[in-house]
Amino acid sequence: MATAVGGSQWSLIAAISRKKNNSTQLLSTGFSQTPILSRNPRFKLCSSPLPFHGAGHIRKKTDIHVVTPDISSPSITPELLDAWNDDYNGVVINPESLPISANAFASSLRASLSNWKLKGKKGVWLKILQEQADLVPIAIQEGFDYHHAESGYVMLTYWIPDDLCMLPGSPSHQIGIGAFVFNYKKEVLVVKEKCPCSCSGVWKFPTGYINKSEDIFSGAVREVKEETGVSNVYLLAYHNHHQ
Structure with a gap:
């Protein structure tokens, strides 16, 4: 119902919630001072007594609580790129x-870089074939650098640690x-190899x-x-061989 008060119109608002059995339940009612506009000439306002509370006072609106369902869209996790580990704690992506x-x-590349960073990986090698050339700008935007190019492909690299790139x-x-x-005692200077490959620990x-x-x-001195x-x-002799 609605009626005019001082140039404004008050409309009765009822908030309802629908149950699974298609029945309805009245939650709360109140009054909203929102103008009601209608272009239908047949629409007429019904006269009804105003909800006064005492002389000259309008009853206060009751709070309306809107019940909305908790709808959450399923999250889609990007697939990680297919890759294998190299001998230097790096990653080689399967082209x-x-x-x-x-x-x-782009989504898989970002997810893979984050995963490799958590695993402590270092260098990433990405070979992009000629028919995949449209992927090159995406990799460059993610931080990859050009390494070299041959007929049919381009090789890109990415150094994950924040220190100097050792690729x-x-x-x-x-x-x-x-x-x-060797020294004057004829003792030979040797060292134990420290590397992630199979020769680690060899003198x-x-x-x-x-x-x-x-x-x-x-x-040699360095x-x-x-x-x-x-x-x-002190260098006594050296041999140089180049193919």
């Missing part, structure tokens, strides 16, 4: 199983040294790779000092 959809690839540069050639160090000569723009002699702490080393 043959990359998602075709760009959105699916090797693009393949060209590398020069390694092995130092045979060997100090070895390593030459840095860029570093000559062989300086590289590697001996880095692996053993011995610095007073």
